[in-house]
Amino acid sequence: MGQIRLGIIGCGIAARELHWPALKTMGDTFRITAVCNHTEPKAQEFAELVGGIPYVLDYRDLIARDDIDAVSIMLPFELNCRVTEDALKTGKHVMVEKPLATDIETSEKMIALCEKYHPLVMMVAENFRYRPLYRRVKVLIDEGRIGNTYGIIWNFFTDVGTGANRKYVSTKWRFEEVYTGGFLIDGGVHITAVLRDLFGEITSVNALTASVNPEAGRFDTMNTQFTMKSGALCSLNQFYSARGVRFNSIHIFGDAGSMLVDNDASKITIMEREKPEYSETTDEERGYVGEYEDFHNAIRTGTPVVSSFHQAYADLKALLAALDSAKTGAVVRID
Amino acid sequence: MGQIRLGIIGCGIAARELHWPALKTMGDTFRITAVCNHTEPKAQEFAELVGGIPYVLDYRDLIARDDIDAVSIMLPFELNCRVTEDALKTGKHVMVEKPLATDIETSEKMIALCEKYHPLVMMVAENFRYRPLYRRVKVLIDEGRIGNTYGIIWNFFTDVGTGANRKYVSTKWRFEEVYTGGFLIDGGVHITAVLRDLFGEITSVNALTASVNPEAGRFDTMNTQFTMKSGALCSLNQFYSARGVRFNSIHIFGDAGSMLVDNDASKITIMEREKPEYSETTDEERGYVGEYEDFHNAIRTGTPVVSSFHQAYADLKALLAALDSAKTGAVVRID
Numbered sequence: 001m002g003q004i005r006l007g008i009i010g011c012g013i014a015a016r017e018l019h020w021p022a023l024k025t026m027g028d029t030f031r032i033t034a035v036c037n038h039t040e041p042k043a044q045e046f047a048e049l050v051g052g053i054p055y056v057l058d059y060r061d062l063i064a065r066d067d068i069d070a071v072s073i074m075l076p077f078e079l080n081c082r083v084t085e086d087a088l089k090t091g092k093h094v095m096v097e098k099p100l101a102t103d104i105e106t107s108e109k110m111i112a113l114c115e116k117y118h119p120l121v122m123m124v125a126e127n128f129r130y131r132p133l134y135r136r137v138k139v140l141i142d143e144g145r146i147g148n149t150y151g152i153i154w155n156f157f158t159d160v161g162t163g164a165n166r167k168y169v170s171t172k173w174r175f176e177e178v179y180t181g182g183f184l185i186d187g188g189v190h191i192t193a194v195l196r197d198l199f200g201e202i203t204s205v206n207a208l209t210a211s212v213n214p215e216a217g218r219f220d221t222m223n224t225q226f227t228m229k230s231g232a233l234c235s236l237n238q239f240y241s242a243r244g245v246r247f248n249s250i251h252i253f254g255d256a257g258s259m260l261v262d263n264d265a266s267k268i269t270i271m272e273r274e275k276p277e278y279s280e281t282t283d284e285e286r287g288y289v290g291e292y293e294d295f296h297n298a299i300r301t302g303t304p305v306v307s308s309f310h311q312a313y314a315d316l317k318a319l320l321a322a323l324d325s326a327k328t329g330a331v332v333r334i335d
Numbered sequence: 336m337g338q339i340r341l342g343i344i345g346c347g348i349a350a351r352e353l354h355w356p357a358l359k360t361m362g363d364t365f366r367i368t369a370v371c372n373h374t375e376p377k378a379q380e381f382a383e384l385v386g387g388i389p390y391v392l393d394y395r396d397l398i399a400r401d402d403i404d405a406v407s408i409m410l411p412f413e414l415n416c417r418v419t420e421d422a423l424k425t426g427k428h429v430m431v432e433k434p435l436a437t438d439i440e441t442s443e444k445m446i447a448l449c450e451k452y453h454p455l456v457m458m459v460a461e462n463f464r465y466r467p468l469y470r471r472v473k474v475l476i477d478e479g480r481i482g483n484t485y486g487i488i489w490n491f492f493t494d495v496g497t498g499a500n501r502k503y504v505s506t507k508w509r510f511e512e513v514y515t516g517g518f519l520i521d522g523g524v525h526i527t528a529v530l531r532d533l534f535g536e537i538t539s540v541n542a543l544t545a546s547v548n549p550e551a552g553r554f555d556t557m558n559t560q561f562t563m564k565s566g567a568l569c570s571l572n573q574f575y576s577a578r579g580v581r582f583n584s585i586h587i588f589g590d591a592g593s594m595l596v597d598n599d600a601s602k603i604t605i606m607e608r609e610k611p612e613y614s615e616t617t618d619e620e621r622g623y624v625g626e627y628e629d630f631h632n633a634i635r636t637g638t639p640v641v642s643s644f645h646q647a648y649a650d651l652k653a654l655l656a657a658l659d660s661a662k663t664g665a666v667v668r669i670d
Contacts, residue, residue, distance in 0.1 A: 146578070147578075150545045150547055150556065151545060151556055151558070151572075151574060153490065153558075153572055155488065155490075155586075157586070157588075157593075159608065162608055162609070204664070206541045206560060206666065208560055208562060208568035209568075210485045210486060210566075210567075212485055212588075212590050213590075221485065221486055221568070221588075223486070223488075223560060223570045225541060225543055225558060225560055227543060231545075232545075233543035233545055233556070233558050235558045235570055235572060237486075237488055237570060239486060239588060241590075242588055242593055243481070243588070243589070243590070243591060243592045243593050243606065243607055243608050244593050244606030244607045244608055244610070244612075245586075245588075245593045245606050251490075251492070253492075253547075253556075253577055253578070253580075254578070255576075255578070256578060257578045257579060258492075258577055258578050258580045270579075271578065271579030271580050272578055272579045273494065273497055273578050273579055274497070275579070277579075329539070329666060330666055331541065331664060331665055331666060
């Protein structure tokens with residue numbers, strides 16, 4: 001269905017390490033025609049990396065170009081809304097990195113763009129919605145392999161202050177006052193996206209927070225209880241300053257069997273009464289290929305995107321409710 | 336300090352499989368002189384097992400005996416209060432199996448006995464208070480090995496409807512209407528005892544319940560959030576109908592390190608930043624020896640018992656608050 005000419009806005013870690021490795025395998029569908037970063041060496045370096053293409057320093061110069069059909073925005077989140085609307089105004093389709101925003105008001109402004117700029121395609125780069133691991137978990141659950149799901153426990157323990165995560169901590173914008181949710185939102189929206197995709201809507205939330213490492217934002221530790229519309233109960237532990245520990249797994253309990261999803265190893269294990277364990281490993285790809293495929297299809301055929309602004313808004317809403325609950329010490333209902 | 340002559344009231348699983356294996360190694364401190372069960376073959380069988388001693392069918396005949404200094408009561412919990420008081424009336428020291436009771440009113444009646452029958456010794460057989468594994472965890476935490484504890488996650492997944500646990504499910508009294516807490520209380524008081532011993536008082540509770548296997552009581556699944564007075568947050572998962580899974584571990588997070596306690600293997604592992612893991616295994620004994628030692632010391636020297644009625648009451652209160660919270664959908668404060 002032909003290449004889409006893509007402009008990249010923001011040449012940071014996400015562009016370099018997450019999007020580009022996917023895009024470089026997708027030459028049939030996307031061709032990056034220009035990139036933008038306000039720091040020239042970063043813009044130049046990325047422009048060279050993707051094939052020696054033009055770069056600009058101001059996003060307005062990028063969206064004004066005629067050789068671009070769509071943009072992928074990977075900026076500090078607080079610029080998402082303005083840059084998205086400006087790109088839409090010039091007739092470009094938009095993919096924007098998660099989180100959509102970090103407050104309800106801005107999210108609602110983003111949602112309003114959907115109607116205003118229809119039929120331009122708008123999507124959030126929530127790669128977990130496309131990750132082969134979770135697609136496979138969904139198939140196994142839908143096939144009834146563990147029966148009716150009644151409980152989910154997601155334990156995510158890591159130490160963002162050390163090792164491979166250190167680069168995210170050193171990203172200045174993550175620690176500005178405006179972004180109070182810090183990693184709890186940034187990492188958390190991936191998790192609520194998966195929870196909602198696999199198990200349906202969240203109806204109420206209760207959360208407890210702790211603050212361990214001031215370098216990792218205002219709060220870096222949260223235990224959240226979610227009640228799902230299905231009746232299932234869910235407990236999520238996001239511990240971003242867990243010393244010496246790296247662990248990311250989902251226990252899914254059904255009335256016919258249990259499933260353990262190892263998010264790091266992309267491995268699924270099913271346990272049943274008096275049966276041997278079954279396990280399989282999926283493609284390790286983190287979903288970036290799938291999200292660009294969806295973006296391409298939506299632009300070319302008009303099919304709705306899976307990772308819509310509306311979905312991203314709901315993912316965010318559950319976490320903002322959690323932070324609100326932690327603050328007030330009371331259960332928060334989500335409509 | 337001389338043997339204490341002990342009468343056993345209730346010759347079921349607890350007497351046979353939990354208390355007797357400890358008592359038979361403690362001949363210097365206790366000698367079982369008579370046993371009681373209202374089902375004659377059970378009484379007779381246990382009397383033979385412990386050395387061919389006398390047995391009676393009515394507990395009143397046991398507590399009336401002159402050759403008994405103390406009794407160990409292992410009956411369906413709803414008899415605890417009456418039998419305890421009757422034994423105290425005859426001047427016997429009392430150890431009674433947990434839970435103390437399963438409602439606040441009866442617990443308070445039990446607490447009132449402490450003052451009324453002082454200086455007779457009253458204690459609850461909460462073996463986890465004496466288990467070498469948790470004593471060692473306490474030493475390591477008090478030594479500052481993981482710094483200040485800010486988070487605790489206890490995951491206990493098992494399937495009481497199968498395997499070695501099946502015998503507990505087939506115990507009829509556990510499923511009578513009066514015992515609505517079922518395994519959540521029965522197993523849960525062990526856990527709240529350990530949490531309170533290691534991390535201090537619980538100040539608020541929020542819980543979600545599910546019901547998977549009707550054979551395992553009204554509710555067999557609960558996720559509970561505890562807020563500790565220290566400020567630490569705690570998440571407890573008690574899943575008693577977890578298909579194909581047996582898993583019982585405590586993750587303890589401190590600002591200097593993390594600890595993983597494998598309750599089944601009696602193993603402690605400490606993880607720190609950029610250091611090799613440290614691990615050790617403790618004695619597998621489940622604490623029954625320690626509880627009888629404490630009972631013996633209290634009777635002979637008047638020292639207060641560690642596992643007092645007051646402690647057991649507080650252990651229970653946290654779980655009743657959890658069930659209450661699950662019912663009302665709101666956070667419950669504990670005074």
